[in-house]
Amino acid sequence: MSQFASNRRDILRAGGATLFLAFAGGKLRAADAAGRPLPEGDAYAPWTLWNDPSIRNTPLALVAAGVIAANPHDTQPWLFAVGDDTIEIYADASRNLGAMDACLRELHLGLGCAIENMLTAAGANGYAAQLETAPGSLIDLTERNQPVLAARLRLKRIAAAAPDPRAAAIPLRHTNRYAYDPARAPTAEWRDFARALGADGEVKVLLFDAGSPQRRLFDAAVVEATEAIIADKPMIADSDRWFRDSAREIDVHRDGPTLDAAGLSTFTLIFAHLFSVSAETSHKAWLDQTRDVQLPTAPVAGLIAVRDRYDRPGAIAAGRAWQRLHLDATLRGMALQPLNQPIEMIDRERQTGAGATWARRIAGLTGDDWQATFSFRAGFSSTTASPSPRRRLRDVVRS
Ligand SMILES: Cc1cc2nc3c(=O)[nH]c(=O)nc-3n(C[C@H](O)[C@H](O)[C@H](O)COP(=O)(O)O)c2cc1C
Known part of the structure; x- marks a missing residue:
């Protein structure tokens, strides 16, 4: 790395702290070793x-x-x-x-x-x-x-x-949207654990290694589904309405995707906190990050499939499998992220009566006996993922 680059990074780090004082209204926010501000506030107490x-x-x-x-x-x-x-x-x-x-x-x-x-x-x-x-x-x-x-x-x-x-x-499991290390593949032991989640016959976990023909199909499906979602105005609007851009919104709502958990670089994160970006810019950033960072750096991608993706107990079983996989991976120091765009497009086509192109495309990866209901990537990341806000117990416990 050149002296200039190293100095510039130091300046950005120092600048990051100063800027953060500014946007946080004079309140110094804690930062990680890379200068990335850490989420804080009561919304993270859960x-x-x-x-x-x-x-x-x-x-x-x-x-x-x-x-x-x-x-x-x-x-x-x-x-x-x-x-x-x-x-x-x-x-x-x-x-x-x-x-x-x-x-x-x-x-x-x-x-x-x-x-x-x-x-x-x-x-x-x-x-x-x-x-x-x-x-x-x-x-x-x-x-x-x-x-x-x-x-x-x-x-x-x-x-x-x-x-x-x-x-x-x-309490340690968080969705990691940062780059993964493409040279560090998950162990055979982890793969065995993942596949054994389907031992009861209710779910099936399929894994695709980087470079394999099936993985190329998987990656292309995720990128094209991301483009399709961005082009579908009701879909992207229903997604956007949950985004919480400011500390105040997070304090009030205690839910939704946040900038801190988006997997942004330190500089981009600080910039995004300071200056509001247009919807078009953030959609393009999502597509770029998916296509240029999240997919190409992931040594493994995968699907969780069930017999019928619209069976209620089946959906719960698949969710259980994902959480178990993620808890287990967390103990192994791994990073995981769902990438569900293709499956979301299957449902959307069904809802709008636009056919079953996406369902057929994804069936090419599972075979006709199984229906994919969750897609993800797995690997190791040098960047620790941030937590997301949560509501209080009193907000979710019925009297
Ligand atoms: C059914 C389901 C679908 C999800 N789809 C995506 C996705 O497509 N992309 C993504 O980055 N995260 C996805 N997530 C992760 C959630 O956004 C994440 O779990 C939530 O924001 C809470 O953050 P945490 O997992 O770090 O606690 C999905 C999670 C679930 C359970």
């Missing part, structure tokens, strides 16, 4: 609550673990009815993603992620937990404004409950 002594060994501890699970666009589309020995999990259909999730499929995947965190936290809190899911098809689910029961956990106190080692990863 990341430590799940293991707080005040709720430990109570059903609320399981709910607190559930709310820090992955979920689509950080919409947190859940409500919980908490009893002494049951927790009911409701789909909060009013928090749906509109044309971005036409069938509430991703919403149910998010519920599956929350349920997996709750099951993972059960042993550490002295419970054995049994899951019951509501049967039926997402196609018949027309409710868009009310809570709909999706699953129930039956809890039993047991003296010698065995803690799941993956519970340690619950």
Whole structure:
């Protein structure tokens, strides 16, 4: 690296701190070693609550673990009815993603992620937990404004409950949208773990290595689906409405994708915090980042498939598989990111009656016996991902 480049980076770092004082209204925000400002504020408090002594060994501890699970666009589309020995999990259909999730499929995947965190936290809190899911098809689910029961956990106190080692990863797991190291492939052991998630026959995990013909099809599908979403005005508007650009919006809403979690470089992040960018600029940045950084640096990409992507229990099972994969990967020091654009296009085509081009294209990767419901990339990143905001327990627990 030239002296100039190194000096420039130092200047940017120093400048970053100064600029941050400015945009944060005189309040110095903590930064990581690269000068990247760290998210802060009460909206991030739920990341430590799940293991707080005040709720430990109570059903609320399981709910607190559930709310820090992955979920689509950080919409947190859940409500919980908490009893002494049951927790009911409701789909909060009013928090749906509109044309971005036409069938509430991703919403149910998010519920599956929350349920997996709750099951993972059960042993550490002295419970054995049994899951019951509501049967039926997402196609018949027309409710868009009310809570709909999706699953129930039956809890039993047991003296010698065995803690799941993956519970340690619950507060550490974050979606990592940064570049991955293309030369550092996930181990054979991790691949075995990923594929074994389908051992019960309910889900199937498919992995595609960089450079393989199937991986080329996967990457092209993700890039073209990103372009298609940007060109689809209702879809991109329904996505954009959840973005929280300012600290104030994050404090108020405690949800949605944020700049801090977007995987931006330090300079771009500080710039984006200071100057509002147009929707066109941010859409182009999303496409560029997907095509030029996220896909080409990922040593492995993959799909989670089910027998019927519109089966409600199947969607919950796939969400559970994603959360488990991500918790496990976190313990291995890995980075994971969903890249669900092609599957979102399958639902959108179905909703608009535009045919099944995307469904057929993705079936080329799974075969006709399985239907992909989640797509992702996996690897190792030198940059640690930031947490996303979460709502308070009182916002999501039904009285
Ligand atoms: C069903 C589902 C779909 C998702 N799709 C994407 C996606 O296409 N691209 C992406 O970057 N993140 C995606 N995510 C990740 C969420 O945006 C993320 O989980 C949420 O913002 C909360 O952040 P966290 O995972 O870091 O806690 C998805 C998550 C779920 C559960």
